[in-house]
Amino acid sequence: MSGQLAGKTAVVTGASRGIGRATAIRLATQGAVVAVHYASDGAAAHDVVDTVRAQGGTAFAVQADFGAVDGPDRLWAGYDERIKEFSADGHVDILVNNAATSVRATLEETKIEDYERMFAVNVRAPFFLIQKGLDRLREGSAIVNVASAVTRMAFPEVVAYGLTKGALNTLTLTLAQELGPRGIRVNAVSPGTVDTDVNASWLRHDPQAQEFVSQETALRRVGRPDDIAKVIAYLASDQAEWVTGQVVEASGGARL
Numbered sequence: 229m230s231g232q233l234a235g236k237t238a239v240v241t242g243a244s245r246g247i248g249r250a251t252a253i254r255l256a257t258q259g260a261v262v263a264v265h266y267a268s269d270g271a272a273a274h275d276v277v278d279t280v281r282a283q284g285g286t287a288f289a290v291q292a293d294f295g296a297v298d299g300p301d302r303l304w305a306g307y308d309e310r311i312k313e314f315s316a317d318g319h320v321d322i323l324v325n326n327a328a329t330s331v332r333a334t335l336e337e338t339k340i341e342d343y344e345r346m347f348a349v350n351v352r353a354p355f356f357l358i359q360k361g362l363d364r365l366r367e368g369s370a371i372v373n374v375a376s377a378v379t380r381m382a383f384p385e386v387v388a389y390g391l392t393k394g395a396l397n398t399l400t401l402t403l404a405q406e407l408g409p410r411g412i413r414v415n416a417v418s419p420g421t422v423d424t425d426v427n428a429s430w431l432r433h434d435p436q437a438q439e440f441v442s443q444e445t446a447l448r449r450v451g452r453p454d455d456i457a458k459v460i461a462y463l464a465s466d467q468a469e470w471v472t473g474q475v476v477e478a479s480g481g482a483r484l
């Protein structure tokens with residue numbers, strides 16, 4: 229497929245749903261060969277692959293549970309197996325660390341097992357995916373970490389989740405410095421509230437909740453997955469070749 233990402237390969241974690249799905253489809257539409265990672269919902273991941281193919285793009289699905297210590301190894305093993313069809317050296321140009329899990333709980337309510345799971349999926353997995361993917365990342369490649377606007381605005385009801393996203397911002401800054409000399413850029417995107425499955429229970433079918441979020445947002449609506457995918461695609465592209473170590477908030481101006 230032609231486009232500004234033609235000839236590039238991309239891995240998008242958590243691409244079976246929501247922001248990851250929109251990102252995988254957008255990168256593929258721009259010409260990248262995309263690995264659609266998922267944890268449990270193989271049917272949803274294969275639907276993304278089918279959607280990409282129907283639009284003339286190239287994608288394949290890769291499974292790995294980041295709650296498990298070997299999650300990053302499993303992702304790269306699956307990637308190495310499938311990417312051979314498209315690239316002789318198995319390199320990666322774009323790594324989007326998007327997969328995450330969240331539990332709504334205040335300081336008092338947070339259970340240690342939920343705290344550890346969120347850190348495993350949201351921080352440990354991206355850290356070791358990058359570490360174990362370094363040999364595959366060429367000069368000119370880009371890493372985009374999906375953080376959250378909760379690192380700027382206080383949300384006591386998701387305190388541990390917020391900590392994991394703060395850790396990703398630190399990883400972004402630090403690795404931009406370390407990997408810059410190798411020509412690898414590292415940036416983060418911080419979404420505000422987006423209409424995805426994770427918010428469906430309180431947002432999707434409640435006009436009052438949507439109105440509340442809109443009123444707190446300068447651009448007066450709830451975010452859509454593609455609002456975030458567009459920013460990820462920009463940071464992943466050569467259009468952003470002089471941008472690294474940045475956290476870009478994409479929230480429509482939440483609680484400015």
Ligand SMILES: NC(=O)c1ccc[n+]([C@@H]2O[C@H](COP(=O)([O-])OP(=O)(O)OC[C@H]3O[C@@H](n4cnc5c(N)ncnc54)[C@H](OP(=O)(O)O)[C@@H]3O)[C@@H](O)[C@H]2O)c1
Binds near residue numbers: 270349
């Ligand atoms: N939605 C928002 O309002 C919002 C706001 C700020 C930041 N964000 C961030 O944006 C990113 C995407 O959010 P979203 O709302 O699109 O998420 P989502 O719809 O809940 O989808 C989560 C994705 O992560 C994968 N995942 C979940 N647990 C996993 C595990 N143990 N191992 C590996 N993968 C796992 C899921 O795979 P399966 O489908 O296979 O389970 C799915 O593809 C996340 O980093 C989130 O923190 C979202």
